[in-house]
Amino acid sequence: MVEQAVKGVVLDDSVLFLNSNGDNPNHSLRPATDALMRHLQYSMFRTGISSRLDSSDYVQGDSACENLGRICISKLEELPLSICRLNMKADDCSPIVVGYTMKPSRELDFAKRGAFPLYPTDNGLIFLPLTFDLPLSSQLPEVDMILHKATDEILYVELSNSSDLSNKITYSSRMQELQRHIEVHPDLCVLDPLNNIRPVLDRLETQQILLRLEALKSEGCIIRGPYFLKVDNFNEAILVQKLSEAKLTLPCIVKPQVACGVSDAHKMAIIFDVEDLKNLDVPLPAIIQEYVDHSSTLYKFYVLGEKIFHAVKKSTPNTSTLTNLNQGVGPLIFDSLKSLPIVNESQQHLEGKSSDKKNKNINIELVQNAANWLRSVLDLSIFGFDVVVEDKSGDHVIVDVNYLPSFKEVPDDIAIPAFWEAIKNKYENFKRASP
Numbered sequence: 001m002v003e004q005a006v007k008g009v010v011l012d013d014s015v016l017f018l019n020s021n022g023d024n025p026n027h028s029l030r031p032a033t034d035a036l037m038r039h040l041q042y043s044m045f046r047t048g049i050s051s052r053l054d055s056s057d058y059v060q061g062d063s064a065c066e067n068l069g070r071i072c073i074s075k076l077e078e079l080p081l082s083i084c085r086l087n088m089k090a091d092d093c094s095p096i097v098v099g100y101t102m103k104p105s106r107e108l109d110f111a112k113r114g115a116f117p118l119y120p121t122d123n124g125l126i127f128l129p130l131t132f133d134l135p136l137s138s139q140l141p142e143v144d145m146i147l148h149k150a151t152d153e154i155l156y157v158e159l160s161n162s163s164d165l166s167n168k169i170t171y172s173s174r175m176q177e178l179q180r181h182i183e184v185h186p187d188l189c190v191l192d193p194l195n196n197i198r199p200v201l202d203r204l205e206t207q208q209i210l211l212r213l214e215a216l217k218s219e220g221c222i223i224r225g226p227y228f229l230k231v232d233n234f235n236e237a238i239l240v241q242k243l244s245e246a247k248l249t250l251p252c253i254v255k256p257q258v259a260c261g262v263s264d265a266h267k268m269a270i271i272f273d274v275e276d277l278k279n280l281d282v283p284l285p286a287i288i289q290e291y292v293d294h295s296s297t298l299y300k301f302y303v304l305g306e307k308i309f310h311a312v313k314k315s316t317p318n319t320s321t322l323t324n325l326n327q328g329v330g331p332l333i334f335d336s337l338k339s340l341p342i343v344n345e346s347q348q349h350l351e352g353k354s355s356d357k358k359n360k361n362i363n364i365e366l367v368q369n370a371a372n373w374l375r376s377v378l379d380l381s382i383f384g385f386d387v388v389v390e391d392k393s394g395d396h397v398i399v400d401v402n403y404l405p406s407f408k409e410v411p412d413d414i415a416i417p418a419f420w421e422a423i424k425n426k427y428e429n430f431k432r433a434s435p
Contacts, residue, residue: 005090005119006083008046015076016049032076032133035104039080039129042111043118077133080118084128084142087119095120096427099143101130101178103152106406113412115419122417123424132174140181145189145427149404150175150197154261157201169201169261189430191423192380197403199378203259203287204230206401209377213398216373218366223387223396226290230257233284234277243274243288250274251319253291254331256283260402266338269331270316272323276331292397293318294388299362301371302384302407304415305422308371310364311409315388362389366396374401381426382419 210225384405
């Protein structure tokens with residue numbers, strides 16, 4: 001007889017609170033309680049709290065627990081792992097256990113949308129939150145596949161005049177431990193391997209990959225990366241000449257070469273004059289990138305395995321509007337994660353009327369071809385990229401590529417099943433390719 005999956009749990013308050021007794025009514029949560037309750041809540045677990053039991057009701061010792069059909073744990077952090085083990089036994093279809101790790105805020109964003117259930121999904125996945133408060137050696141034997149956002153664990157990226165960031169990324173000790181385990185267990189599937197995400201950590205390497213896009217054309221419409229120039233020194237004597245050779249005209253946008261994982265990776269500037277580059281407060285080495293007039297319209301594309309979705313978002317204004325807003329006061333510096341220099345509705349309306357736009361509609365087929373090409377070249381299963389359509393030429397320009405985006409602009413009832421499908425397909429393809 002197949003046991004039923006665990007979909008609910010009742011917790012005694014003594015395991016959740018410190019000093020939980022009648023003599024001391026001032027309860028405080030144990031350190032792991034908050035994270036545990038979030039895991040249970042957003043795993044769609046029915047959760048109750050009981051205060052009826054006292055310490056005499058607890059069975060001490062593993063053998064006693066086993067005799068009574070109970071599971072004993074010594075730390076709250078072990079509960080998701082215990083639930084996972086029970087659900088693996090209960091399911092007769094051998095579920096695939098996906099161990100995942102990412103920063104708490106990102107995990108919460110995914111979990112709130114039902115992406116990480118502790119019981120089997122319709123396509124047979126169980127999601128286990130990996131915790132570094134427990135030895136990985138006790139968790140990873142239960143795991144078939146690793147899902148990570150390794151950029152959340154970057155401590156340091158060496159910035160030098162060298163273009164190549166290989167072997168210059170320093171991860172946290174816990175991510176290094178996970179890396180070591182992966183290296184000695186080649187049968188463990190990883191979505192996606194750290195080597196595969198490296199190109200999207202480096203804006204220069206990303207730009208060089210995008211140079212090869214121009215072979216893709218559709219009825220005279222091209223898709224490409226922006227014109228760019230890598231710089232190691234903003235005060236270089238022949239910088240103006242180099243800008244011209246790179247087909248760059250002002251204004252331009254300046255971005256750090258390191259694309260993510262460090263605190264100032266998203267510190268950028270729009271420059272309106274070559275003088276703006278002097279002592280510019282953007283980390284070096286940097287990428288000076290073409291600023292594309294696109295009538296404040298950005299298309300965000302998400303690749304989830306074989307499926308491709310997109311959403312339309314408001315973006316930065318055209319160069320004429322930016323110049324008027326800036327009024328010659330120097331570079332416009334901003335953090336792309338926090339705030340973009342955007343215009344209000346009346347300014348955007350005026351911009352739309354004045355822009356000389358050849359092709360107002362995005363060519364979805366062309367971008368989907370580019371998405372499939374990028375999937376093959378990058379060898380990534382889940383990634384995103386941003387596209388703008390240049391007003392005058394109609395060129396489709398990919399201005400950013402990133403790994404494991406939130407894809408929150410896609411409705412959850414569409415995105416989450418596609419997310420699960422991409423994960424399972426990756427696992428099945430990995431197993432088929434394994435010796």
